[in-house]
Amino acid sequence: MSAQQTQDDQVHTDDTLEEVTKHIPVVLPLAGAVTIFLLAFIAVKMA
Secondary structure, three states, X not given: OHHHHHXXXXXXXXXXXXXXXXXXXXXXXHHHHHHHHHHHHHHHHHO
């Protein structure tokens, strides 16, 4: 029975790196947009 349990553990392991990297295509452009907006706001405020 322990052999079945170890096989299930190998199948259902949660990789934190995979959990993070699947959100990168959404988060990276949003972070870039916020950065550009803040830089433009600072430029207008100082002008």
